[in-house]
Amino acid sequence: MSMFKQVDVFTNTKFKGNPVAVFFDADHLSKEEMQQIARWTNLSETTFILKPSTPATSYKVRIFTPATELSFAGHPTLGTCFALLEAKRIQVNSKGLIVQECGAGNVEIEPIGNLEDLNSIDLQLRVPRYDFHQVSDEAIEDISQLLGLPKDQFDTPVLVEIGPKWVVVRLKDGQSVLDLEPNHGALTDVSIKYGWTGLCTIGQHNDEGTKWEMRNFAPAEMVPEDPACGSGAGALGAYLGVHQKGGEGVYHISQGNKINRDAHLVSTVKPRVDSEGFDVFVKGHAITTITGFY
Template identity: 45%
Template sequence: MPRKFKQVDVFTKVAFKGNAVAVFFDADDLNDDQMQQIATWTNLSEATFVLKPTTEKADYQLRIFTPAQELPFAGHPTVGSAFALLESGLVKPNSSGQLIQECKAGLIPIDVGNDYSIKFRLPKPVIVDFAKDSEITSDTADALGITVEDIVEEQASVLVGPNWLVTKLKDSDSILNLEPNYSKVTALSLKYGVDGIQTFGEYPNVGDKIESRTFAPTTGTNEDFACGSGAGSIGVFINKTSKSKFTSAQVKNIEQGRKCQRDARIQVTISGDDVFVGGFAVSVIDGECIL
């Protein structure tokens, strides 16, 4: 039957400069195989399916699929789907300016700004530390085409739905110059049980600006154009590895996608033990899909 469909560009105000997500409405009648088949067909990093919530606490239920698998949570699909529902008039924020999304990771609070900026609190992370001289550091360097010395902090895997191997390099240019071997990234991901490598490096003399790239071939996407859960994992990593405890909220402005002809902007706020991820979105396709 015909059902409403939107394709939304996320973490940008300019169409075709962010990361697209396909949003399918009224998906309660679709089964798991159909959702996976549709997500694979879209050939986007993620497609989402909006269903009725199973709890009165939520405004809607969201299921999130990559071309290869379902995810319990993901960042840019959360922002894009919330924007698509708001723009379509299918949901409204409560008196506190908030929506509640139900997904397999639980209930996700989403703050909606007057300017339609959208910010979510990252699900509570599960963190696994790796020593700097461990085998995984050598494997990561080999997969990324760099040396062990180029990795400037001990790595950590951060599970927030997807499980990212967060890897910090010395600066933003080091990130932009990466030429990963995707076969080796795949082998590393399977060996250590992660969804991919989330890399980042700070801009020299600009304390709040970060360049990032996300490599996740096992999910069906070699390089993600803009990754909300990955950006949030960077915030978790920074909070954990900071030499001193932050006494006030810290805002990090993450840029992503420049090597893929994109210009995504993701804002990460670290407040106590919580990490918030936010940005803008814009619709590029609005119509019906025959399913």
């Protein structure tokens, strides 16, 4: 029998973050079996740990929503890494990093804190990629209707492709994000129509622009509202720090308040050390809630 863990991500309080189901030693499972299991767990994401393809990576992971496989996602990346660290299956390399192999390429993860006390550490990943795409006038009209908001109540949306394809919609403030009641049926149709993962809605809570509310809606992926979205946090950082500012930034994010969660994420944008442009990082806590076998 192989190990199974359910890890709560972007929280240090059990049942207040976003759970990911982590299946160890999954090389024997087919893609169809993985998808069936992910549909059965009915979590926003389920991961399957495989043997790495090269010595440069610590492990390989495949990530599934209940509906499809993803090339990359944030909370499954950090949750899987935490599960492996807790099981003493992986160690940091000479640079103090863990390297995950996934569909989007290699993802660097840095444990921050004392590895002898895993419940006190942060895990920080570097987003493997981000690209910006214009959203058409027709799509903006669709967004306005499904959110029930006139177009002057939000900034021009931008599609941020970060593995998942999040349309980032900035509202006037954090309370406006909390007040949203989107039409999930319409969003499902619109997401399928344009090939989006869903909407990443954001609004700031303070004048300094360091504290943000975020809600991610992906009903086409069978995730009506994500309790805490790492790729969404990466999209937020890329949008605010790179697309709007073209510079550095640190963004503290609250998520899950409308669905009885209390998740906290940090997205940081820094200039790249060895090339032009900026790197986007996403950081948070994790804690195991269930350990078993399958």
